[in-house]
Amino acid sequence: MSEQQTVGFTVNGERHTVSVPTRELLVHTLRERLHLTGTHIGCDSSHCGACTVDLNGRSVKSCTVLTVQAQNAEVLTVEGLAGPDGLHPLQEGFREEHGLQCGFCTPGMLVRAYRFLQENPDPDEDQIRTGMAGNLCRCTGYQNIVKAIRYAAEKQTAGSV
Amino acid sequence: MIPPSFAYRAPASLKEALALIDESGDDAKFLAGGHSLLPMMKFRVSEPAVLIDLGGVPELQGIREAGDRIHIGPMSTENEIIGSALLQQKCPLLPEVARWIADPQVRNRGTIGGDVAHGDPANDHPAVMLALEADFVLRSSQGERVVPANEFYFGTYFTAMEANEVLAEIRVPVLGPGTGYAYKKLKRKTGDFAIAAACVLLTLDRGICKRIAITLTNVGPTPLRASAAEQALTGKAIDDAAVENAAQLAMQICDPAEDLRGDKEYKTHMAGEMVRRAIRQALERAKEAK
Known part of the structure; x- marks a missing residue:
């Protein structure tokens, strides 16, 4: 039985609350629950950096962060880079x-x-x-x-x- | 890869964390930065039933000066070690070592405490802790004990720490102005472990080596202290022949595991070269400081 937990966090300025198994990785929550598929899974072992997101103002590899560790966090993904005036x-x-x-x-x-x-x-x-x-x-x-x-x-x- | 299922706990104090490990039994593990443990869980090398995340424990944060020692909160990330003005001034060896670990993203998560306590001989801080003669403060709900780094490492993933203990503080000395230091690491690429690395700390007295520590990373089941090499240099002027002698003595204690990074002969040879380079740099720095 995998334990579920409720996690609230902000992604690209938008507040989300998700219920996830404790073992779920942040990259999977972003891609599969929030459908933010810009963040990629490359090596899945914290080497390649394709899954890099900004977590509370720091770059991290989201394949090696549990979603439950992002409780109340501010996350920025590539989808959040462009502004109303166009490309970053x-x-x-x-x-x-x-x-x-x-x-x-x-x-x-x-x-x-x-x-x-x-x-x-x-x-x-x-x-x-x-x-x-x-x-x-x-x-x-x-x-x-x-x-x-x-x-x-x-x-x-x-x-x- | 997704880790196996576990119960996740996020205590808000050290007391709460220690109570949780007591009630969770043998299958619980503390989670620090997660950049060794989570990959091991993905590979099913480690399958804890309960993960106790230390990320929200304030007692394990911060870097403070305490007399002639610096007390480092084990949950300090490698980037916090690099960015610490106090360490840069009083123990610059540690920020220098941290720059050799992994990459910018990993250094934002990986902690000095995790690196020290995991027991992986490939980690960089353990050999440095031996050279610094650091002390590790271990806490459980029963109390506290202080274990010298030089009595902490027993084997690969096997340390003096009990399952119900947490590394609560790392105590390192303030390096005197005349102390030379160096950490030389050979690695294939950013993010890889050392093929071999050497740490040297030395002080001179009118050109004579008064005290020297020489330690090695990833050439044995634990970090190694090259005591014979240290003894050979203590009380002597360090010339080329003395450096070579110390490198040969250090190579004699190497027993590296063969892997894709090389065979025993190559790794031992590289360890010797790292020792030569580290002694030379530490010597230069000790002379500059005079």
Whole structure:
């Protein structure tokens, strides 16, 4: 018998209450109960970063967080990045700089880069590579991902002046 | 992969956590950051009936100075260790080590206490705790005891901690200004465990090695202390021949498990190289500090 618990949390600004088995992983709740399928499951073992979401203002791998651990949490997924005016500067950067090919890793890249640019708004290439070290991409060779994040950093820094 | 079923408890105090482990029996486990335990549960290597999440226990948080020691709350995440101004100033070895662990996301969840108490010889903090001669405060509903790190590790996943105990505090020394330190880790990629790693702490007295600690990660069933190598250097000027001698002595105690990271010979050789590099860096830092 698997134990159920009720978990209340906010996802992309919207309050949700779900009843889940205690063993359910956050990534499954997001994808299968809330139908937010932008968050991907890659390795399922906290290596690849495709499942990265923002949990209480920190990047985490949602394949290695239990939903019951997200009680009262604020969660941001890739679906929450774009605003009413269109794409987030990071999304625009990934489009302009060809920061993706197959796109599987992209949601995790975007959500991690979003938090990374809050932590370090004007990073150099080395800092980007270190800050993004928890996200794997098998297509791009990372070169254009670095450029895309620099694109967003420049746009955001310019916008905030 | 989804872990097997379990009952989940989230105590709000240490007292409540210790009462819960007492009433839950042998099949209960404490959950820290979950970045070792949850993967093990997914693989059915561990199947606790009750998980007691320590995430909401305030007594296990925080990093404080207490005289010539620093008291670290075991639920401090690796990123909190990296971001601690106190540790950066008083025990910079720990933030340096934490930067070598996993990746930014994992460091937001993984805790120093989990890393220390899990008993996995591949974890990085245990060897560092041996070199620092840290003390571990273990608490149960029966009371408290303090176990030196150097008496804590018995074997792989086998430590001095009883099933009803929790690691309540990690106590490390403030490093004096003349102390050189280094942690050298060889790994294949971000997120992987060490092929081999070495920690060195040393103090000099007019160019002579007054005290040195040399410890090793992931080349035996527990973290290892290279006592013979330490003794060979103590009281001597550390020149190239002395470094080489210490590396050879450290390699003699290595007994690594063979796996995809390499065979015994390769890992032992790499451990020796990490010892050489760690001694050299610690020596440079000790000299700079003078």
